[in-house]
Amino acid sequence: MIKKIGVLTSGGDAPGMNAAISAVIRRSISKGIKPYIIFDGYKGLIENRIEEATLDFASKIIGHGGTAIGSARLPEFKDENVRKKAITTLKSHEIEALVVIGGDGSYQGAEKLTQMGINCIGIPGTIDNDIVSSDYTIGFDTALNTVVRSIDAIRDTMTSHNRCAVVEIMGNGCGDLTLYGATATGCEVISTRENKLTEDEIAEQVSLLAKQKRRSVIVxxxxxxxxxxxxLAKKIENKSGYVTRATVLGHVQRGGTPSAMDRYLAINFGIFAVDRLSEGIGGVYIGICDNKFVAKDIESTLNSKPKDKYNEYKIIREINKAF
Structure with missing residues (x-):
């Protein structure tokens, strides 16, 4: 049985990360393992900013947004000599295993550390939902609810004034926040990297909706x-006649109190990760597939292809199109 486990968050913050940290701490203590928190991701690891965690700390952070232990990007971690410094730091604290909460870039670092002798397990924490071998990631549900509330609010104003709005939604190359948010709010036009419309196609679709005298249109x-x-909003306005404004939702999507579902996933991910590490398993990520918690090797996770959602886009566009 291992005696000490470390936990860090890396990459972009996501609501629910604190719940995962809390679960790692509490599960470790319940199994007689000492938990350690590493501040500011891999950067804190090489700078030796590590503290033993307490139940009191775990209890205080569970419902907070962001990450209480900080996060930072460290491209230099690709350098083997930098990773060797991280290994030295971990060994100086006698930390035998590590839970890494983050996205693909974080997983790459975890895989390398596992190959160098420190068992690591990755937990998917990103609002983008772009860990393709897990159905959902920590933070996605909360961010999605923020997107839905924002579009609903924008719809109120657009309807009041008979206008069109272009709403730009985060996702870092993955269109799930846009697709799910647009589906939940009845957006008339949807465009993502996976299923992109040209600016002219968007303007033409809005123009057709204007001819139907739609009271409001959301793109x-x-x-x-x-x-x-x-x-793009100006092009739509010139083509359709709708007064059109663009809203960039931005980082409001990253923050906020984590939803119940994100907390539930995060806590179970954390428990599952500690249990696997206590069994001597490393080099895997924790995910949820077909409503079951799974542990899969990190290499296959990084090389998995995104699910094809063409039919999902097709159906949503069919029910929202201009007839």
């Missing part, structure tokens, strides 16, 4: 697929 687009969403 949901994923971030970074158009050079200028405000320019």
């Amino acid at each position: 949901a687009v994923a971030e970074n697929i158009y050079n200028d969403v405000h320019g």
